[in-house]
Amino acid sequence: xxxxxxxxxxxxxxxxxxxxxxxxxxxxxxxxxxxxxxxxxxxxxxxxxxxxxxxxxxxxxxxxxxxxxxxxxxxxxxxxxxxxxxxxxxxxxxxxxxxxxxxxxxxxxxxxxxxxxxxxxxxxxxxxxxxxxxxxxxxxxxxxxxxxxxxxxxxxxxxxxxxxxxxxxxxxxxxxxxxxxxxxxxxxxxxxxxxxxxxxxxxxxxxxxxx
Numbered sequence: 001x002x003x004x005x006x007x008x009x010x011x012x013x014x015x016x017x018x019x020x021x022x023x024x025x026x027x028x029x030x031x032x033x034x035x036x037x038x039x040x041x042x043x044x045x046x047x048x049x050x051x052x053x054x055x056x057x058x059x060x061x062x063x064x065x066x067x068x069x070x071x072x073x074x075x076x077x078x079x080x081x082x083x084x085x086x087x088x089x090x091x092x093x094x095x096x097x098x099x100x101x102x103x104x105x106x107x108x109x110x111x112x113x114x115x116x117x118x119x120x121x122x123x124x125x126x127x128x129x130x131x132x133x134x135x136x137x138x139x140x141x142x143x144x145x146x147x148x149x150x151x152x153x154x155x156x157x158x159x160x161x162x163x164x165x166x167x168x169x170x171x172x173x174x175x176x177x178x179x180x181x182x183x184x185x186x187x188x189x190x191x192x193x194x195x196x197x198x199x200x201x202x203x204x205x206x207x208x209x210x211x
Contacts, residue, residue: 067121
């Protein structure tokens with residue numbers, strides 16, 4: 001019974017750790033006319049979850065979202081299989097609710113399925129968090145980000161920004177290194193600790209059997 005309990009603790013710890021880990025995408029591919037400041041990174045996009053994607057965008061210092069439109073969408077992305085989705089957004093960020101895959105052309109980055117837009121004339125902001133889930137027949141399904149292959153690299157998001165030099169345009173996000181959150185480290189330690197205890201317990205039983 002004790003062995004089963006330790007094994008269960010290890011499995012739960014590792015499973016929860018996997019769920020808590022965020023995948024980080026870095027806004028690096030500058031398509032602004034004349035660049036938006038020549039930064040090595042214009043910010044990050046952290047994505048957590050499977051059936052619900054928690055998407056957090058943090059732009060770099062002195063960089064903000066462009067709320068002036070100019071025919072570009074503020075944030076765009078693709079999902080494998082083009083499912084119907086539901087988007088939950090904060091105030092000033094478009095309309096909450098269902099969204100089907102469409103065709104949204106973003107200059108230099110091709111066509112994208114899904115978009116969210118900061119309302120024109122909104123106060124300057126460099127942060128947003130929103131949630132994406134499956135809708136209709138896709139409710140409860142796992143959602144997987146897709147990409148466009150642009151500039152010899154995979155681009156997972158685009159963001160329309162106002163750069164530190166006052167210029168605006170789209171920045172593409174590439175896949176960066178995922179860094180486990182504090183909760184993930186705790187769950188991983190619990191999982192590995194459980195595995196260690198399980199192995200020690202088995203070793204004791206083996207030695208007792210030999211004796």
